[in-house]
Amino acid sequence: MDGEGLWLWRHDPTTSEELSEWQALSAALVSVSLSSGKDSWSWLGAGPKGYSVAAVKRLISSSRDFSDRYVMEWCRWVPKKCNIFAWRADLNRIPTCDALGSRGVAVIDDLCSLCGDGLETVSHIFSACRISLGVWEKVSLWCRIPRFFIFSFRDLIELHNVGVYNKAVRVALHGIVVTTCWMLWKARNNARFNGYRSSAEEIFSEVRVVSFFWYKHRAKKGVFEWGDWCKFVSM
Ligand SMILES: [Zn+2]
Numbered sequence: 001m002d003g004e005g006l007w008l009w010r011h012d013p014t015t016s017e018e019l020s021e022w023q024a025l026s027a028a029l030v031s032v033s034l035s036s037g038k039d040s041w042s043w044l045g046a047g048p049k050g051y052s053v054a055a056v057k058r059l060i061s062s063s064r065d066f067s068d069r070y071v072m073e074w075c076r077w078v079p080k081k082c083n084i085f086a087w088r089a090d091l092n093r094i095p096t097c098d099a100l101g102s103r104g105v106a107v108i109d110d111l112c113s114l115c116g117d118g119l120e121t122v123s124h125i126f127s128a129c130r131i132s133l134g135v136w137e138k139v140s141l142w143c144r145i146p147r148f149f150i151f152s153f154r155d156l157i158e159l160h161n162v163g164v165y166n167k168a169v170r171v172a173l174h175g176i177v178v179t180t181c182w183m184l185w186k187a188r189n190n191a192r193f194n195g196y197r198s199s200a201e202e203i204f205s206e207v208r209v210v211s212f213f214w215y216k217h218r219a220k221k222g223v224f225e226w227g228d229w230c231k232f233v234s235m
């Protein structure tokens with residue numbers, strides 16, 4: 001290219017491949033303006049005074065995210081492993097038979113290990129399986145929330161934001177849902193690998209006991225008794 005923006009070719013582009021490359025190149029360069037000045041570095045986050053530590057700090061804390069990605073709300077009173085599990089389940093990144101099959105892993109028995117009926121997918125295990133529906137029914141009675149209908153895993157991890165609850169109930173409910181998902185997956189593993197099929201009652205009892213200890217020691221300040229938890233009061 002000469003200084004006046006004219007292309008100086010050894011030969012003109014003639015084949016269709018050359019012409020399409022030429023069009024792509026022209027499109028990429030259309031917004032570029034060149035000057036004869038000296039090149040310099042520029043930084044996207046620069047404020048009016050250019051690069052500074054304060055400008056970096058402002059850029060980081062602004063947390064600009066223009067995507068429409070779903071960001072899962074973490075529950076602080078359940079262990080990280082449960083939050084990570086819920087996050088991965090929402091992304092379909094837990095090793096269900098369906099997910100393994102789609103990644104080329106041969107699974108001989110791909111039926112749900114909890115009920116033995118239906119392809120084992122995230123949505124089946126947590127929102128359609130009769131065993132998990134039984135557990136959710138008990139959770140709704142225990143937490144005194146209206147019986148809820150769930151169609152996907154996302155509905156579950158957003159359940160605490162759907163009804164009108166005070167903050168303490170919302171926080172407790174959020175953790176109970178995450179704990180229940182964790183326990184359903186444990187029950188699934190127990191059925192698949194140890195051949196023991198838990199009932200909805202057994203899974204629910206375990207959810208209530210485990211969540212009590214987590215809530216008492218990780219969320220609640222002051223005295224909190226098992227009886228309060230069973231009645232879902234004094235949050
Ligand atoms: Zn099932």
